[in-house]
Amino acid sequence: MERLASHTTPAVSQDAEPTNDPRRWIALITMLSGAFMNLLDVSIANVALPSLRADLGASFSAVQWLLAGYTLAFAALLITGGRLGDMFGRKRLFLIGMIGFAVASALCGAAPTPGVLVGARILQGAAGALMVPQVLATIQVTFSPAERIKALGAFGATAGLGTVSGPLLGGVLIQADLFGWGWRSIFFINVAIAAIAVPIAFLVVRESRNTQAARLDLPGVVLVTAGLLLFVYPIVQGRENDWPLWGWLMMAAGLVVLAFFAWYERRRTSPLVPMTLFGRRSFTAGVLTGLAFFGGIASFFLVLTFYLQYGLGFTPLRAGLTTLPFSIGVGVLSVAATKLAPKLGRLTVMIGAAVMALGIGGVVYTIGEHGPRIESWQLIPAMAIAGAGMGLVVAPLADIILAGVDRKDAGSASGVINTAYQIGNALGIAVLGSIFVSLLGSQVGPAVDHVAPQIRAVVTVPAAQDAAIAGFETCLYDRVTADDTAVVPASCQAVTAAAATSPQTAGVAAAAATEARERVFGGATQRTLGWQLGLLALTLLLMTALPRGKGVHPGPPSA
Secondary structure: OHHHHHHOOOOOOOOOOOOOOOOOOHHHHHHHHHHHHHHHHHHHHHHHHHHHHHHHHOOOOHHHHHHHHHHHHHHHHHHHHHHHHHHHOOHEEEHHHHHHHHHHHHHHHOOOOHHHHHHHHHHHHHHHHHHOOHHHHHHHHHHHHHHHHHHHHHHHHHHHHHHHHHHHHHHHHHHOOOOOOOOHHHHHHHHHHHHHHHHHHHOOOOOOOOOOOOOOHHHHHHHHHHHHHHHHHHHHHHOOOOOOOHHHHHHHHHHHHHHHHHHHHHOOOOOOOOOOHHHHHHHHHHEEEEEEHHHHOOOOHHHHHHHHHHHOOOOOOHHHHHHHHHHHHHHOOOOOHHHHHHOOOOHHOOOOOOOOHHHHHHHHHEEEEHHHHHOHHHHHHHHHHHHHHHHHHHHHHHHHHHOOOOOHHHHHHHHHHHHHHHHHHHHHHHHHHHHHHHHHHHHHHHHHHHHHHHHHHHHHHHHHHHHHHHHHHHHHHHOOOOOOOOOOOHHHHHHHHHHHOOHHHHHHHHHHHHHHHHHHHHHHHHHHHHHHHHHHHHHHHHHOOOOOOOOOOOOOOOO
16 A cells, blocks of 8 residues: 555655645545544534434433543544654555544444444544544645645635534435435445545545654653543533532543653653644644634534524524534635735734624624524524634634644644644533533523413413412423433423313413523523633633734744
């Protein structure tokens, strides 16, 4: 394989500027398909959870591990995957990762039990950690500085599309029920993508590696993997377990292990992560900025998904179409960012964060203005503006971070960048997700006050009115705060039985329950997005630490 790859696509030397390979743009598109698959699988599984549980009889714990297992394996191995690409060839690791991802996806789609499905999802995450870091690293070593921002613009558009297309594509596939596969088709789609991308990547992607790399730093691999697992696991599982003491102790232990890893790496002649990367202001400030920014992105879509599907009762397909303007905004402004960034430098990403804040503020206003009867089209302007803001941030920020990175360390740098983004995702979902869930309970009282006149109108006995409203409120609170939304609380069973005394009573009770649920989720969404705006303000503050320079410059050539 290596001999043929070397014959068809000569390796890129780390000691010279990238050459203008005529196939470089086809190679980029092919590698971006791998990044797209990974981003897609982060969100697409959420859409299939109800049908998946019904088909396999999966417990709520197993469902949690379908999501957590993938995240943990992916986050823990990204840095190692990036360094392996530096050492053994980024094309080779990309192909191994994509093939492994396709095989794991096939196992997910064919899984006969929840246990097999969880194991296959962990394999998916591990394969993704081999594949994804090679994308940014290959951009760094393949494209000249003048073209790099354009390549990163395509990467930014892919990031936006992959982030929000999971619910839309998942809804389409499950509703179409291709070949009777149902939820399994969301995993089989990866096999189809890989079947096209792998042969093309084999032929057109040029191999690149650090020709002077020593053996893999195995103690470093163990330390960084253990540290990341100790830190990320309680973040991923903390909200479901009500943030127990052991979780905080694990996170503290993870930070200690990662600090020891940094101390150890400084003393290595051939480290897993060159600590000199963090001596560059552009890299350190950029990684911290990316951590905060992507924490906001992930939590924004988590909250919006809950609001649209659980609050408003939208189908996965309709919810996906509602977020489509965000993807369009990202795609259009990612292209514009490639022209603005060389002229404006860090001001581009600062404008982007401000525009995204404007869009999220627009979502908050629209929800408040239109109330529980909001329609998808009313969210289009705000979603498009928010997406435009993201489009102005992703590519220029990656360009700023990679500027000055030695090409021989491109894989390690990419692994660190992607790990920071992944930790940001996990932190954003955990923290703002917990805020959202806690706010749901606080919104029950005001929502019930709005629908109380409807309940009093059909409960003709004055003495029974207060009891009926109290029972309704208890049912609503238990329903919106339940860990497992598929289980009907006992308090709701009593309310349903009482409402079934007449068709009129049942109809009024159902309408009141729908309006109250929409108001609860709407209020919690508005207030959580207020916290989101605070996170974007922090991101803007971190962006002031980025270098002021206009345009980017290549990293120093290898010694």
